[in-house]
Amino acid sequence: MKRFTFAIALAALLLAACGGKEEPGQAGPTPTTSPIPIVGPALVYSTTSNCPSSSCAAAEWAADLKEDLWIYEIEDGSHYRLTSDGDAVVEVLPQFTGRNTVSFVEGSDEQKPGPALFELDFKAGSTPKELFRVQGGSIFRYDWSPDGSAVAFLNFDDAGASALRIWTRSDGRIRTVKSFPVLLGRGIGLEDEVSVAWSPDGRSMLVVDTFRDPPLKVTMWVLDLEGKDIVPARAGTFGRWGSDSKTIYYKDYSGSGDWFRLGVSDNKRTMLAIPDERLNPAISPGGDLIALNGGGSKPSVYFFDVDKGSEVKIGAGVVPVWLSDTEVAVTDVRACTAEEECFEAPPWKPLDTASKLGVDGTNADAAFPGWTLNADVKTA
Numbered sequence: 001m002k003r004f005t006f007a008i009a010l011a012a013l014l015l016a017a018c019g020g021k022e023e024p025g026q027a028g029p030t031p032t033t034s035p036i037p038i039v040g041p042a043l044v045y046s047t048t049s050n051c052p053s054s055s056c057a058a059a060e061w062a063a064d065l066k067e068d069l070w071i072y073e074i075e076d077g078s079h080y081r082l083t084s085d086g087d088a089v090v091e092v093l094p095q096f097t098g099r100n101t102v103s104f105v106e107g108s109d110e111q112k113p114g115p116a117l118f119e120l121d122f123k124a125g126s127t128p129k130e131l132f133r134v135q136g137g138s139i140f141r142y143d144w145s146p147d148g149s150a151v152a153f154l155n156f157d158d159a160g161a162s163a164l165r166i167w168t169r170s171d172g173r174i175r176t177v178k179s180f181p182v183l184l185g186r187g188i189g190l191e192d193e194v195s196v197a198w199s200p201d202g203r204s205m206l207v208v209d210t211f212r213d214p215p216l217k218v219t220m221w222v223l224d225l226e227g228k229d230i231v232p233a234r235a236g237t238f239g240r241w242g243s244d245s246k247t248i249y250y251k252d253y254s255g256s257g258d259w260f261r262l263g264v265s266d267n268k269r270t271m272l273a274i275p276d277e278r279l280n281p282a283i284s285p286g287g288d289l290i291a292l293n294g295g296g297s298k299p300s301v302y303f304f305d306v307d308k309g310s311e312v313k314i315g316a317g318v319v320p321v322w323l324s325d326t327e328v329a330v331t332d333v334r335a336c337t338a339e340e341e342c343f344e345a346p347p348w349k350p351l352d353t354a355s356k357l358g359v360d361g362t363n364a365d366a367a368f369p370g371w372t373l374n375a376d377v378k379t380a
Contacts, residue, residue: 035122035123035124035125036071036122036123036125037123038071038080038100038122038123040073040074040075041073041074041075041323041324041377041378041379041380042071042072042073042074042096042377043071043072043074043321043323043329043375043376043378044069044072044082044094044095044096044102044375044376045069045070045071045072045354045370045371045372045375046069046070046091046092046370046371046374046375068081068091069082069091069094069104070082070368070370071102071122072368072370074323074324074377077367077368079368080122082102082104082120083104091106092104092105092106092374093139093141093142094374094375094376095143095144095376096377097148098148099378099380100124101119101120101121102119102120102122102376103118103119103120103131103144103151104117104118104120104128105118105139105142113135113136114134114135114136114137115133115134115137115139116131116132116133116134117131117133117151118131119131131151131167132151132172134155134165136157137156137157138155138156139153139154140156140162140194141153141194141195141196142154142196143196143197143198144198145198146198146201146202148169149168149170150166150167150168150169151166151167151169152165152166152177152196152198153167154194154207159182160183161179161180161182161183162180162209163176163178163179163180164176164177164178164179164180164196164205164207164223164227177205177223177226177227178207178221178227180216181212181216183211183212184214184215186211186214190279190295190346191210191237191238191251191253191279192210193208193237193238193239194208194209194210194211195207195208195209195239196208197240197241199241200241200244201245203224204222204223204225204230204245205222205223205225206222206223206239206241206248207221207223208220208236208237208250210253213235213253217254218234218235219234219235219236219237220233220239220250220253221233222248222264230264231262231264235252235253235254236250236251236253236260237250237251237253238250238251238279238280238281240281240283240290241283242261242283242287243283243285243286243287244287245264246263246264246265247263247264248261248262248264249261249272249281249283250262251281256276257277258272258276259271260272261306272304272306272309273304273309273310273311274290274292274304277294278292278293278294278302278304279292279293279294279318280292280319282319282320282321282322282328284322284325285322285324285325285379286325287306288305288306289306289325289359290303290304291303291304291320291322292304292320293317293318293320293330295346296347297336297347297348298316298335298348299316299317299333299346299348300315300316301314301315301316301318301320301357302314312359312361313361314328314358314359314360315330315355315357315361315363316330316332316333317330317331317332317333317357318331318333318348318350318372319331319371319372320357320372321372321375323356323377324379326358326360327356327357327358327359328356328359329354329355329356329357329367329375330354330355330357331350331351331371331372331373332351332352332353332354332355332366333346333348333349333350333351334348334349334351335348336349350371352369353366353368353369353370354366354367354368354371355367
Protein backbone atom coordinates (compact mmCIF):
# COMPACT_ATOMS: atom_id res chain seq x y z
CA MET A 1 0.00 0.00 0.00
CA LYS A 2 1.14 3.55 -0.74
CA ARG A 3 0.44 6.12 1.96
CA PHE A 4 0.08 9.88 1.49
CA THR A 5 -0.81 11.61 4.67
CA PHE A 6 -0.78 15.03 6.38
CA ALA A 7 -0.72 16.00 10.05
CA ILE A 8 -3.48 18.08 11.64
CA ALA A 9 -4.64 19.22 15.06
CA LEU A 10 -6.87 16.46 16.39
CA ALA A 11 -10.37 17.38 17.59
CA ALA A 12 -12.60 15.89 20.30
CA LEU A 13 -13.15 12.12 20.20
CA LEU A 14 -16.46 10.71 19.02
CA LEU A 15 -17.21 7.22 17.78
CA ALA A 16 -17.10 6.73 14.02
CA ALA A 17 -19.50 4.45 12.21
CA CYS A 18 -20.19 2.98 8.83
CA GLY A 19 -22.73 4.49 6.44
CA GLY A 20 -24.39 3.95 3.10
CA LYS A 21 -23.40 5.00 -0.40
CA GLU A 22 -24.04 8.68 -1.16
CA GLU A 23 -22.50 11.81 -2.62
CA PRO A 24 -19.63 13.41 -0.65
CA GLY A 25 -20.38 16.85 0.72
CA GLN A 26 -23.94 16.06 1.82
CA ALA A 27 -24.89 16.04 5.49
CA GLY A 28 -24.04 12.73 7.10
CA PRO A 29 -26.76 10.16 7.76
CA THR A 30 -27.56 8.72 11.15
CA PRO A 31 -24.62 6.36 11.86
CA THR A 32 -25.33 2.80 10.84
CA THR A 33 -23.34 -0.39 10.47
CA SER A 34 -24.22 -1.07 6.85
CA PRO A 35 -21.65 -3.20 4.98
CA ILE A 36 -19.71 -1.59 2.12
CA PRO A 37 -19.31 -3.92 -0.89
CA ILE A 38 -15.80 -2.94 -2.05
CA VAL A 39 -14.14 -5.84 -3.87
CA GLY A 40 -11.51 -4.27 -6.15
CA PRO A 41 -8.90 -1.49 -6.01
CA ALA A 42 -9.95 1.42 -3.80
CA LEU A 43 -8.73 4.63 -2.20
CA VAL A 44 -9.64 5.80 1.30
CA TYR A 45 -9.63 9.57 1.74
CA SER A 46 -11.10 12.44 3.70
CA THR A 47 -13.29 15.24 2.45
CA THR A 48 -11.73 18.60 1.69
CA SER A 49 -9.28 20.16 4.12
CA ASN A 50 -7.54 23.49 3.68
CA CYS A 51 -4.19 22.43 5.11
CA PRO A 52 -1.72 23.63 2.44
CA SER A 53 1.28 21.37 3.00
CA SER A 54 2.19 17.80 3.86
CA SER A 55 3.90 19.18 6.97
CA CYS A 56 0.91 21.02 8.47
CA ALA A 57 0.37 20.80 12.19
CA ALA A 58 -2.45 23.08 11.15
CA ALA A 59 -4.15 24.20 14.33
CA GLU A 60 -4.97 27.39 12.45
CA TRP A 61 -6.78 25.39 9.78
CA ALA A 62 -8.94 23.42 12.21
CA ALA A 63 -12.00 25.60 11.68
CA ASP A 64 -12.07 24.60 8.01
CA LEU A 65 -11.72 20.85 8.53
CA LYS A 66 -14.57 18.54 7.58
CA GLU A 67 -12.79 15.28 8.08
CA ASP A 68 -15.24 12.50 7.39
CA LEU A 69 -13.66 9.45 5.79
CA TRP A 70 -14.75 7.99 2.47
CA ILE A 71 -13.83 5.12 0.17
CA TYR A 72 -13.58 5.65 -3.57
CA GLU A 73 -13.87 2.51 -5.70
CA ILE A 74 -11.37 3.07 -8.50
CA GLU A 75 -12.90 0.88 -11.20
CA ASP A 76 -16.52 2.10 -11.12
CA GLY A 77 -16.17 5.47 -9.35
CA SER A 78 -18.52 4.69 -6.45
CA HIS A 79 -18.19 6.62 -3.17
CA TYR A 80 -18.97 5.19 0.26
CA ARG A 81 -18.96 7.07 3.56
CA LEU A 82 -17.05 5.48 6.42
CA THR A 83 -17.71 8.09 9.12
CA SER A 84 -20.57 10.53 9.37
CA ASP A 85 -20.04 13.08 12.11
CA GLY A 86 -19.05 16.00 9.85
CA ASP A 87 -17.45 18.85 11.75
CA ALA A 88 -18.12 17.26 15.15
CA VAL A 89 -14.86 15.29 15.15
CA VAL A 90 -11.80 14.98 12.94
CA GLU A 91 -10.86 11.50 11.72
CA VAL A 92 -7.48 11.52 10.00
CA LEU A 93 -4.68 9.45 8.52
CA PRO A 94 -6.73 6.57 7.08
CA GLN A 95 -4.84 3.45 6.03
CA PHE A 96 -5.96 0.10 4.68
CA THR A 97 -4.94 -2.61 7.14
CA GLY A 98 -6.27 -5.47 5.03
CA ARG A 99 -8.54 -6.25 2.12
CA ASN A 100 -11.65 -5.11 4.03
CA THR A 101 -10.31 -3.08 6.96
CA VAL A 102 -9.24 0.54 7.48
CA SER A 103 -7.53 2.23 10.42
CA PHE A 104 -7.68 5.91 11.35
CA VAL A 105 -6.77 8.32 14.15
CA GLU A 106 -9.26 10.18 16.32
CA GLY A 107 -8.55 12.78 18.98
CA SER A 108 -9.44 13.02 22.63
CA ASP A 109 -11.97 14.57 24.98
CA GLU A 110 -12.34 14.99 28.74
CA GLN A 111 -13.75 11.49 29.15
CA LYS A 112 -11.11 9.78 27.00
CA PRO A 113 -7.83 11.72 27.14
CA GLY A 114 -5.25 11.18 24.44
CA PRO A 115 -5.60 10.29 20.75
CA ALA A 116 -6.44 6.74 19.67
CA LEU A 117 -6.04 4.49 16.65
CA PHE A 118 -9.19 2.72 15.48
CA GLU A 119 -9.82 -0.09 12.99
CA LEU A 120 -13.01 -0.62 11.00
CA ASP A 121 -14.17 -3.67 9.02
CA PHE A 122 -16.13 -1.91 6.29
CA LYS A 123 -17.23 -5.09 4.50
CA ALA A 124 -18.83 -6.50 7.64
CA GLY A 125 -20.14 -3.09 8.69
CA SER A 126 -18.74 -3.39 12.21
CA THR A 127 -18.36 -0.56 14.73
CA PRO A 128 -14.80 0.83 14.79
CA LYS A 129 -12.59 -0.93 17.31
CA GLU A 130 -10.10 1.02 19.43
CA LEU A 131 -6.67 -0.56 19.02
CA PHE A 132 -4.67 1.66 21.36
CA ARG A 133 -4.68 5.08 22.98
CA VAL A 134 -1.80 7.29 24.06
CA GLN A 135 -1.93 9.63 27.01
CA GLY A 136 -1.64 13.21 25.78
CA GLY A 137 -0.09 14.78 22.74
CA SER A 138 -0.89 13.41 19.30
CA ILE A 139 -0.38 10.46 16.98
CA PHE A 140 1.28 12.67 14.39
CA ARG A 141 2.15 9.94 11.87
CA TYR A 142 1.88 6.17 11.79
CA ASP A 143 2.47 3.23 9.49
CA TRP A 144 1.56 -0.46 9.63
CA SER A 145 4.20 -3.15 9.29
CA PRO A 146 3.86 -5.07 6.00
CA ASP A 147 2.46 -8.15 7.79
CA GLY A 148 -0.04 -6.08 9.80
CA SER A 149 1.35 -7.19 13.16
CA ALA A 150 2.54 -3.80 14.43
CA VAL A 151 2.17 -0.04 14.10
CA ALA A 152 5.09 2.39 14.17
CA PHE A 153 4.01 5.90 15.11
CA LEU A 154 5.40 9.30 16.00
CA ASN A 155 3.93 10.44 19.30
CA PHE A 156 4.25 14.21 19.84
CA ASP A 157 3.76 15.48 23.39
CA ASP A 158 2.26 18.83 24.34
CA ALA A 159 5.72 20.39 24.78
CA GLY A 160 6.81 19.55 21.22
CA ALA A 161 9.10 16.60 21.95
CA SER A 162 8.41 13.39 20.05
CA ALA A 163 9.14 9.69 20.15
CA LEU A 164 9.04 6.85 17.63
CA ARG A 165 7.02 4.08 19.24
CA ILE A 166 5.81 0.63 18.18
CA TRP A 167 2.48 -0.97 19.15
CA THR A 168 2.26 -4.75 18.73
CA ARG A 169 -1.10 -6.29 17.84
CA SER A 170 -0.46 -9.65 19.53
CA ASP A 171 0.04 -8.31 23.06
CA GLY A 172 -1.19 -4.70 22.81
CA ARG A 173 2.04 -3.32 24.23
CA ILE A 174 3.71 -0.06 23.22
CA ARG A 175 7.45 0.44 23.40
CA THR A 176 9.55 3.53 22.66
CA VAL A 177 12.17 3.02 19.96
CA LYS A 178 13.75 6.48 19.69
CA SER A 179 13.17 9.89 21.28
CA PHE A 180 13.61 13.32 19.67
CA PRO A 181 14.14 16.75 21.29
CA VAL A 182 11.62 19.55 21.77
CA LEU A 183 10.76 21.67 18.75
CA LEU A 184 12.14 25.21 18.86
CA GLY A 185 9.31 26.57 16.72
CA ARG A 186 9.44 28.12 13.25
CA GLY A 187 7.37 28.56 10.12
CA ILE A 188 6.28 25.83 7.70
CA GLY A 189 7.89 25.42 4.28
CA LEU A 190 6.86 23.33 1.28
CA GLU A 191 9.90 21.08 1.77
CA ASP A 192 9.03 20.27 5.39
CA GLU A 193 7.74 16.80 6.14
CA VAL A 194 7.03 14.51 9.08
CA SER A 195 6.69 10.83 8.16
CA VAL A 196 7.36 7.28 9.30
CA ALA A 197 7.43 4.25 6.98
CA TRP A 198 8.29 0.58 7.38
CA SER A 199 10.53 -0.92 4.73
CA PRO A 200 8.65 -3.30 2.41
CA ASP A 201 10.44 -6.27 4.03
CA GLY A 202 9.45 -5.10 7.54
CA ARG A 203 13.01 -5.08 8.89
CA SER A 204 13.63 -1.35 9.21
CA MET A 205 11.95 2.05 9.38
CA LEU A 206 12.43 5.39 7.66
CA VAL A 207 11.68 8.50 9.74
CA VAL A 208 11.63 12.07 8.43
CA ASP A 209 11.06 15.04 10.73
CA THR A 210 12.40 18.28 9.32
CA PHE A 211 11.05 20.25 12.29
CA ARG A 212 13.90 18.84 14.43
CA ASP A 213 16.11 21.33 12.53
CA PRO A 214 16.75 23.34 14.63
CA PRO A 215 18.05 22.18 17.10
CA LEU A 216 19.27 19.08 15.22
CA LYS A 217 21.17 19.24 11.95
CA VAL A 218 19.82 15.88 10.80
CA THR A 219 16.21 15.26 9.78
CA MET A 220 16.11 11.75 8.28
CA TRP A 221 16.84 8.45 9.99
CA VAL A 222 16.97 4.84 8.74
CA LEU A 223 16.55 2.66 11.81
CA ASP A 224 16.35 -0.99 12.76
CA LEU A 225 13.51 -2.13 14.99
CA GLU A 226 15.51 -1.29 18.11
CA GLY A 227 16.09 2.31 17.01
CA LYS A 228 19.73 1.93 15.92
CA ASP A 229 20.99 3.71 12.78
CA ILE A 230 21.40 1.44 9.76
CA VAL A 231 23.05 4.26 7.80
CA PRO A 232 24.16 7.61 9.23
CA ALA A 233 21.34 10.08 9.84
CA ARG A 234 21.35 13.07 7.49
CA ALA A 235 19.59 16.25 6.45
CA GLY A 236 16.89 14.91 4.16
CA THR A 237 13.21 15.30 3.38
CA PHE A 238 10.60 13.47 1.29
CA GLY A 239 12.21 10.11 2.07
CA ARG A 240 10.58 7.17 0.25
CA TRP A 241 11.42 3.47 0.22
CA GLY A 242 12.13 1.71 -3.03
CA SER A 243 10.15 -1.48 -3.61
CA ASP A 244 13.21 -3.66 -2.92
CA SER A 245 13.81 -2.34 0.65
CA LYS A 246 17.42 -1.71 -0.42
CA THR A 247 16.90 1.78 -1.82
CA ILE A 248 15.66 5.10 -0.46
CA TYR A 249 14.84 8.15 -2.55
CA TYR A 250 15.07 11.54 -0.85
CA LYS A 251 15.66 15.27 -1.28
CA ASP A 252 18.58 17.04 0.40
CA TYR A 253 17.44 19.36 3.19
CA SER A 254 20.78 21.09 3.90
CA GLY A 255 20.38 23.72 1.19
CA SER A 256 21.10 22.21 -2.22
CA GLY A 257 17.66 20.70 -2.83
CA ASP A 258 19.29 17.89 -4.83
CA TRP A 259 17.57 14.51 -5.14
CA PHE A 260 19.37 11.25 -4.36
CA ARG A 261 19.02 7.49 -4.47
CA LEU A 262 20.55 5.97 -1.32
CA GLY A 263 21.75 2.38 -1.04
CA VAL A 264 20.84 1.12 2.42
CA SER A 265 23.44 -1.66 2.52
CA ASP A 266 26.47 0.44 1.53
CA ASN A 267 25.37 4.04 2.30
CA LYS A 268 26.19 4.96 -1.30
CA ARG A 269 24.14 7.78 -2.76
CA THR A 270 23.62 8.66 -6.41
CA MET A 271 22.32 12.03 -7.55
CA LEU A 272 19.12 11.96 -9.61
CA ALA A 273 18.28 14.37 -12.43
CA ILE A 274 15.11 15.57 -10.67
CA PRO A 275 14.79 19.39 -10.59
CA ASP A 276 15.15 20.82 -7.10
CA GLU A 277 11.71 22.48 -7.22
CA ARG A 278 9.92 19.13 -7.34
CA LEU A 279 7.91 18.11 -4.25
CA ASN A 280 5.78 15.31 -2.79
CA PRO A 281 7.29 12.19 -4.43
CA ALA A 282 5.31 8.97 -4.81
CA ILE A 283 6.91 5.71 -5.93
CA SER A 284 4.91 3.68 -8.47
CA PRO A 285 3.78 0.16 -7.50
CA GLY A 286 6.38 -1.28 -9.89
CA GLY A 287 9.10 0.94 -8.44
CA ASP A 288 10.34 2.30 -11.78
CA LEU A 289 8.57 5.70 -11.77
CA ILE A 290 8.44 8.58 -9.29
CA ALA A 291 5.50 10.98 -9.52
CA LEU A 292 6.06 14.51 -8.20
CA ASN A 293 4.50 17.94 -8.40
CA GLY A 294 6.20 21.23 -9.20
CA GLY A 295 5.95 24.63 -7.55
CA GLY A 296 4.41 27.94 -8.48
CA SER A 297 0.79 29.07 -8.47
CA LYS A 298 -0.20 26.54 -11.14
CA PRO A 299 1.82 23.44 -10.21
CA SER A 300 2.28 20.70 -12.78
CA VAL A 301 2.64 16.97 -12.18
CA TYR A 302 5.54 14.93 -13.56
CA PHE A 303 6.81 11.41 -13.52
CA PHE A 304 10.51 10.64 -13.34
CA ASP A 305 11.70 7.43 -14.98
CA VAL A 306 14.34 5.96 -12.66
CA ASP A 307 15.96 3.80 -15.35
CA LYS A 308 16.01 6.47 -18.07
CA GLY A 309 16.90 9.31 -15.70
CA SER A 310 14.41 11.72 -17.26
CA GLU A 311 11.00 13.22 -16.44
CA VAL A 312 7.79 13.85 -18.36
CA LYS A 313 5.02 16.35 -17.57
CA ILE A 314 1.62 14.63 -17.39
CA GLY A 315 -0.81 17.27 -16.10
CA ALA A 316 -1.60 19.69 -13.27
CA GLY A 317 -2.24 19.33 -9.54
CA VAL A 318 -0.41 18.46 -6.31
CA VAL A 319 0.40 15.40 -4.19
CA PRO A 320 0.15 12.54 -6.69
CA VAL A 321 -1.12 9.17 -5.47
CA TRP A 322 -0.60 6.06 -7.59
CA LEU A 323 -3.86 4.25 -8.37
CA SER A 324 -2.09 1.71 -10.60
CA ASP A 325 1.16 1.46 -12.55
CA THR A 326 -0.30 3.73 -15.22
CA GLU A 327 -2.47 6.26 -13.38
CA VAL A 328 -2.27 8.73 -10.50
CA ALA A 329 -4.80 10.84 -8.62
CA VAL A 330 -3.88 14.43 -7.76
CA THR A 331 -5.46 17.22 -5.72
CA ASP A 332 -6.83 20.00 -7.94
CA VAL A 333 -5.75 23.54 -7.04
CA ARG A 334 -6.16 27.11 -8.25
CA ALA A 335 -3.89 30.14 -8.04
CA CYS A 336 -4.30 32.52 -5.11
CA THR A 337 -6.08 35.77 -5.91
CA ALA A 338 -4.69 39.21 -5.08
CA GLU A 339 -7.12 39.49 -2.16
CA GLU A 340 -6.06 36.23 -0.52
CA GLU A 341 -3.27 35.96 2.02
CA CYS A 342 -0.80 33.35 0.79
CA PHE A 343 2.34 34.79 2.36
CA GLU A 344 3.16 31.77 4.53
CA ALA A 345 1.53 29.15 2.33
CA PRO A 346 1.76 27.92 -1.26
CA PRO A 347 0.66 30.42 -3.95
CA TRP A 348 -2.36 28.21 -4.60
CA LYS A 349 -5.53 27.06 -2.89
CA PRO A 350 -7.04 23.56 -2.99
CA LEU A 351 -10.26 22.95 -4.84
CA ASP A 352 -12.88 20.43 -3.72
CA THR A 353 -11.82 17.67 -6.10
CA ALA A 354 -9.09 15.21 -7.02
CA SER A 355 -8.50 14.18 -10.64
CA LYS A 356 -6.94 11.24 -12.44
CA LEU A 357 -3.88 11.59 -14.68
CA GLY A 358 -2.43 8.89 -16.92
CA VAL A 359 1.32 8.50 -17.27
CA ASP A 360 0.77 8.84 -21.01
CA GLY A 361 -0.52 12.38 -20.44
CA THR A 362 -4.24 11.60 -20.69
CA ASN A 363 -6.53 13.49 -18.33
CA ALA A 364 -9.72 12.24 -16.76
CA ASP A 365 -12.54 14.16 -15.16
CA ALA A 366 -12.53 14.81 -11.42
CA ALA A 367 -12.43 11.47 -9.65
CA PHE A 368 -13.75 12.31 -6.17
CA PRO A 369 -14.45 15.28 -3.89
CA GLY A 370 -11.55 15.19 -1.47
CA TRP A 371 -7.82 15.43 -1.02
CA THR A 372 -5.05 13.03 -1.98
CA LEU A 373 -2.84 14.45 0.76
CA ASN A 374 -3.88 11.91 3.39
CA ALA A 375 -5.14 9.11 1.18
CA ASP A 376 -4.20 5.43 1.04
CA VAL A 377 -4.65 2.99 -1.84
CA LYS A 378 -5.23 -0.73 -1.96
CA THR A 379 -4.61 -2.22 -5.38
CA ALA A 380 -6.61 -5.45 -5.04
